[in-house]
Amino acid sequence: MLRELRSRVEQLSYRVGITPTMGWLLFINLAVFIAGRLIGGFSTMLGLPPRWLFNLLAVPAWLPQLILEPWTLVTYMFYHVDFTHIFWNLMWFWAFARLFLMRRTSRQLRNLYILGGLAGGLLYILAYNLFPYFAGVLPAARALGASAAVMAITIAAAYDDPDREVYLYGLLAVRVKWIALAAVAIDVMSVTGSNAGGSIAHIGGAIIGFLYIHMLRRGTDLGAWLNHLLDWGKARPQRQGQRPRFRRYRGNQQHASSSGDSTRQQGTGGQYRRYTPPQDGPGASADRATSQAEKEAEEREIQRIIEKLKQGGYPALTSEEKEKLFRK
Structure with missing residues (x-):
């Protein structure tokens, strides 16, 4: 069943022109949202506490509660309650994840999504426990949504290719660096507003998005540990020194x-x-020589596809080229 689900998600991803990793992140967010709405409706009819699912998945700012619910630091970044919240988060993700993938890999997209969510959640928790301004709401405060993860991808894409132009509403050409700077500026000015927790989490995501690309350019992948964790069950080459x-x-x-x-x-x-x-x-x-030659040929082919993508855009690629690029 899981294999069939994976196959369908990947086929649908290719069909709409995105990578399977993008497809999975979108699918998980949508699936959790729909399941949450259904469970919430049945819970109300059964007379169960209305916020039990919210308390199960949203990350608390109060440290004693967080110690009892450590999983929420991960689940909160896939959990939404309002339709407008998930709609704009996923629309923003759709746009900037595609820009990110023009220069980076699907694994790096997956890792940055998780790192951005973790960084946003941790900064939110730190700020609410550190600043007296939030003392009155601290015991009941919780955060949810993919905003911090999406902000990390936004800043990373803008920092990686700052002068790339996108069209707002199909009319106005704007360089992505100005969109990213405007988003960060709005969040900095909103840290004491009605959605202070969300703005603080966005800033945490923005910081990790900048650091991720900055360190990649220096040869360090901050998400390498996630590759080992999430790809644990996949075939791996024998490590040096291993018996x-x-x-x-x-x-x-x-x-x-x-x-x-x-x-x-x-x-x-x-x-x-x-x-x-x-x-x-x-x-x-x-x-070994044959294997090395095959790897070099594959790398040249990937570079050729990337150059074609830069010159003609995504529609210029053939189905075979898209599959090779996404598989990489």
Whole structure:
């Protein structure tokens, strides 16, 4: 069932011209919103407390409550209550995630979304506990929504390609750096307004968006730890220094073994004899050379597609080129 769902989400993503990662982030936000509305309606009819789901998913600012609900620091960035809230968040995400992907990968988009949400939530919690201005509302204050994560992607896309022009409402050409600066300025001026928590979270997302691209340009990916965490179950190359897996042969059966420095092979008389794995030879060297050549050819192809994307835009790419670029 999960495999079928994944296949459908990816097919729909390709069909509307976005990457599967974008499709999954949109799908999760929409699915949580719809499920929340349905559960909220049934809860009201059953006489359950109206805010139990809100308290389960929204992140609290009060530290004693946060200690009891640490998962909310993740769930809050996918949770929306109002239609207008999720609509504008996802519209903003749709626009700037596509700009971000013109220069960066889908993994980096996923990682930045999570990092932006975490940074926004942490700055919100810190500010509400640090400044006396929020003392009166601190015990009941909670934050929700993808705004901080989307702001991180917005600032990252603008910092990465500041002079790229976009058309507001299809009419007015504006460079993305001015849109990003205006968004940050509005949030800075709104930190004591009616949505103070949201504005503070936006600033946290903006900071991590700037730092993410700044560090990438210096060779450090702040989201590398998320690759190890979220891609844990996928095939990975053997790490340097890791003990190789040897093989134990018994009759015609072959079993993997990672213990010991050698393995043994059963002889015809029922006795075991030591077996030494084959060493690298000319054939292995040739295979490595072929693999390296294939990687270099793939990288050249990706660079060609990116250049074509820059010159002619997304519609200029063929279906095969889009698939290669998104898979990368």
